[in-house]
Amino acid sequence: MLTYLGIIMVIIGVTIFIIKPFFKESKLLHKFTRQRNIAMILIGLCMSVISGMFFYAEPGTAYAVQYPWGSQKAVVNQGINTKMWGRLIPIQFELPIKYVIPNKKNELGEQSKYANVDKAKYWAFSDAVKARIATSVVISINTADEDQFLSVADRNKTEKNLIRSRIIPNIDQSIKNTCKLMDAQDYISGQASDFDRYFKDQLENGMYVLEEFIATETRETIGDSTTVRTIPNKESKQKRFRIKYHNGEPVREKGNSLRGYGLTVVQAVVTEIDWEPEFDKRLQLQKEEVAQTQLEKQQAEREFYRAQKEIARGEAEKAAERARLEKEQIQKTIEAETKAKVAEFNLIEERKNYEVAQFKAKTQKTMADAQSYENAKLVNAGLTPQERAEWEYKTSVNVAKQLKDLKLPEIYIQDGGKSDKDANLLQSLIGADLAKKMMSQKTSKE
Known part of the structure; x- marks a missing residue:
């Protein structure tokens, strides 16, 4: 811009120098004196030179x-x-x-x-x-x-x-x-x-x-x-x-x-x-179709999960019923096993009781045999009637007391193989009583 303005100023100054001699009576040209024309030409030259020599670089x-x-x-x-x-x-x-x-x-x-x-x-x-x-x-x-x-x-x-x-x-x-x-x-x-x-x-x-x-x-x-x-x-x-x-x-x-x-x-x-409009229409239809498909898919998935829920509920009920039955079965099995164990323990206890009673019976029999033998010896030794009566009284009291204290087992199982060797307690008592009577008769005869 400055270049163009400077060139215009130079042209105007030179033009005034040329035409001024031909228009001496013009008042306008008289205002442009020689000094002013030279100054305008010089300013125009400076402006055109400066703008041609330098420029301003904008940022970016x-x-x-x-x-x-x-x-x-x-x-x-x-x-x-x-x-x-x-x-x-x-x-x-x-x-x-x-x-x-x-x-x-x-x-x-x-x-x-x-x-x-x-x-x-x-x-x-x-x-x-x-x-x-x-x-x-x-x-x-x-x-x-x-x-x-x-x-x-x-x-x-x-x-x-x-x-x-x-x-x-x-x-x-x-x-x-x-x-x-x-x-x-x-x-x-x-x-x-x-x-x-x-x-x-x-x-x-x-x-x-x-x-x-x-x-x-x-x-x-x-x-x-x-x-x-x-x-x-x-x-x-x-x-x-x-x-x-x-x-x-x-x-x-x-x-x-x-x-x-x-x-x-x-x-x-x-x-x-x-x-383009045709594709927009097709795209809108596709969106609606996709939305409908998604809706149907969601409904199908809902029905599927509902069926799965019912199946799971049935399985849970079956599992609960199975657990209940298994629990009852276990309880009944435990009760049966308990009864069997108790019966087994009772049998063992009865057997032990029987063995203890049998041992006591044998002990009593042995003691009775010993007493009978002693009595027989005393009879054979010859007692006075007064001594014999006293002995019979004491013997009868003692035997009655032993019979009273004796507790026989309710169930008695006899071993057939040992019947000749070990007589039962009743037979022993009967034998002792017969022996006593025989001894009494013998004594009376004498």
């Missing part, structure tokens, strides 16, 4: 300065710098490029003056569904390598030309390739992040080389797991594309990369997608 902008004598330099720091009437090519450090879906009034809305904004275009996915894709891309230039920056500025001349001829074509090609790699249904089913990843990778490292392939039909399970049907898919007969790989790495188109220009992709995302 790199400048390629091309001098008239052929050399050039890069200026990346803000402030006043020399340009010496050279040419300036300003390029921002980061170049925001946006595709925006216009509103109903066909307006793009409020945007920054530093961003390059265009209307979003329609792109076709692999299943032929079209949509306008709004993207936000930020490209960073390489200011660390001065030679590369100057080369990019020299080849593209202006920042706008760099964006239009280099960056936007790469963005469009990346979107086109990425749309070929997936269906619209795949995008809304969870592959949106893959779309962004493919989009950014192609922008930064180069476009993928795509190859056609025949899609195989997928088998879908209908009903329970034992009933499997193959659902024909007409879309599978269309052309499908996938990334071509070599040695595990994707094959890329040569010479079609922003990295070759020293540009780095800072951001590349899809901000919005406006599907």
Whole structure:
């Protein structure tokens, strides 16, 4: 601006010097004295020289300065710098490029003056569904390598030309390739992040080389797991594309990369997608169908779990009944075993009692035999009638007392093999009584 103003001042001053002799009577020209004309020319020259020698570098902008004598330099720091009437090519450090879906009034809305904004275009996915894709891309230039920056500025001349001829074509090609790699249904089913990843990778490292392939039909399970049907898919007969790989790495188109220009992709995302009306209708129907399917699935799962609950309740009742019966069985078994043990112990006790009673009986028998023998000896010795009467009295009292004290067992089991050797107690007492009577008769006869 100062350059143009200075040149105008110089032209006006020179013109006044030329035409003033021909208009001597003009009062206006008389106001421009010789000194004023010279001062105006000098000021104009200074203004044009100063503005041509220096420029102000704005922050966030790199400048390629091309001098008239052929050399050039890069200026990346803000402030006043020399340009010496050279040419300036300003390029921002980061170049925001946006595709925006216009509103109903066909307006793009409020945007920054530093961003390059265009209307979003329609792109076709692999299943032929079209949509306008709004993207936000930020490209960073390489200011660390001065030679590369100057080369990019020299080849593209202006920042706008760099964006239009280099960056936007790469963005469009990346979107086109990425749309070929997936269906619209795949995008809304969870592959949106893959779309962004493919989009950014192609922008930064180069476009993928795509190859056609025949899609195989997928088998879908209908009903329970034992009933499997193959659902024909007409879309599978269309052309499908996938990334071509070599040695595990994707094959890329040569010479079609922003990295070759020293540009780095800072951001590349899809901000919005406006599907065509036909797909919106189909998508709405699909959402309703999915909602209905989910509802039926939930109902089926509810019935299934209800049946499982009834089965579990029946199993629990059976287990409780089984436990109750097993408990009763165990109680009865324990009671029977207890009775058997008690009977066994009673039998052992009775046997011991019998053995004790038998031993006592034998003892009493032995004592009775000894007493009978003693009595017989005394009789044989010859007693006086008074002594014999006293002896008989004492003997009868003693025997009666022993019979009274004697307790015979209620049950007596006799061993047949020993009947001749061991007589029972009753026989012994009867024998003793007979012996006494015989001795009495013998004594009376004498």
